[in-house]
Amino acid sequence: MTETNPWPIAGPDVATITADHPQPLEALAAGDVPALVIRGAVSTQTCEQLVDRFVAEQLLYDPRKPIPDQFIEDAIPEGYYREGRNKDATFAWKAKTATGRRRIDIGTSLGYRGSDPDDFFAHSRETHELFAKLFTTDDDPIRVLYHNLQQLAAGKHVLTAREPDGRLYGPAIIRAHYGGYTYAPHFDSVRLREKREDFAVHSFEHQFAGVLVLQNTQLGDQTAQCVLHRCQWSPEVDPHLKEGSFHEYAERESIGNVQVVLQPGDLYFFNTRSIHEVPGIAGELPRIVLATFIGYSSDRDDIFVWS
Numbered sequence: 001m002t003e004t005n006p007w008p009i010a011g012p013d014v015a016t017i018t019a020d021h022p023q024p025l026e027a028l029a030a031g032d033v034p035a036l037v038i039r040g041a042v043s044t045q046t047c048e049q050l051v052d053r054f055v056a057e058q059l060l061y062d063p064r065k066p067i068p069d070q071f072i073e074d075a076i077p078e079g080y081y082r083e084g085r086n087k088d089a090t091f092a093w094k095a096k097t098a099t100g101r102r103r104i105d106i107g108t109s110l111g112y113r114g115s116d117p118d119d120f121f122a123h124s125r126e127t128h129e130l131f132a133k134l135f136t137t138d139d140d141p142i143r144v145l146y147h148n149l150q151q152l153a154a155g156k157h158v159l160t161a162r163e164p165d166g167r168l169y170g171p172a173i174i175r176a177h178y179g180g181y182t183y184a185p186h187f188d189s190v191r192l193r194e195k196r197e198d199f200a201v202h203s204f205e206h207q208f209a210g211v212l213v214l215q216n217t218q219l220g221d222q223t224a225q226c227v228l229h230r231c232q233w234s235p236e237v238d239p240h241l242k243e244g245s246f247h248e249y250a251e252r253e254s255i256g257n258v259q260v261v262l263q264p265g266d267l268y269f270f271n272t273r274s275i276h277e278v279p280g281i282a283g284e285l286p287r288i289v290l291a292t293f294i295g296y297s298s299d300r301d302d303i304f305v306w307s
Contacts, residue, residue: 007230007258011037014151024152025296028271029206034228034258038148041267046139047214051288059106060176063286075102076112078182101181107173107307114196127170141290142172145210146305148267153303161295161306163200172292173307180282185246187233188272201304204295212267212290217283224287229257229275246275
């Protein structure tokens with residue numbers, strides 16, 4: 001970004017963010033800030049211990065060792081999601097999953113499973129049971145994310161997303177990105193992209209993401225970091241996302257961007273309608289994050305969090 005057109009990231013802690021932006025989530029919704037960043041939300045040691053636990057529990061694999069077949073079968077291709085009740089894959093971009101470039105999820109993804117609500121909520125119940133066993137009170141990264149979001153919520157109430165009949169969504173999801181797995185320029189929206197009209201989260205005006213980095217990947221002096229473009233999704237932008245020409249469009253339209261540089265233990269929130277990407281870095285270890293989506297409306301007292 002140029003000095004004449006700043007788009008500064010808010011951070012590095014809750015106190016500073018709320019001092020500069022008394023209603024931080026309203027600032028995100030309006031696009032006044034690209035992201036809210038909280039440094040060191042979890043210690044580096046805790047991050048390392050959690051990653052070791054995921055591997056020991058055979059929920060993730062160590063790429064330096066032979067890869068069990070189950071992870072090859074369960075891997076999620078780049079750009080994969082489903083719309084509405086359609087059970088066939090929809091690809092947000094045309095990238096093909098190369099050998100070794102795979103994503104492994106621990107948890108329940110609405111984007112991946114939401115086309116079958118019964119399956120989604122059954123899987124969500126299993127996720128709640130798994131996370132209750134996987135984390136302790138002292139090292140639960142989901143509690144950390146929810147706590148920090150509550151601190152930014154300006155009096156609203158942060159809840160795990162739920163249907164009127166009480167069915168709970170997954171509270172968060174752990175995603176491991178192996179072999180240079182890439183997120184091309186895209187946006188996320190249960191309303192505008194996935195068209196999840198059957199779900200309560202569809203009713204929120206805005207959708208944010210909360211991401212806690214547990215492990216990053218590194219190749220030389222490069223690490224995988226999110227790039228946020230100062231451009232929100234619109235019908236005009238959509239063809240460029242689907243055709244893979246967004247970078248050319250952004251250059252032509254002089255659309256700026258910021259790179260959100262994070263270390264393990266750092267947490268950030270951003271508006272998922274902003275076009276964003278994570279260029280792949282094929283380092284030895286995977287990039288592992290705890291991720292959530294967040295439903296927010298100015299006129300509602302509740303904030304829903306799901307995966």
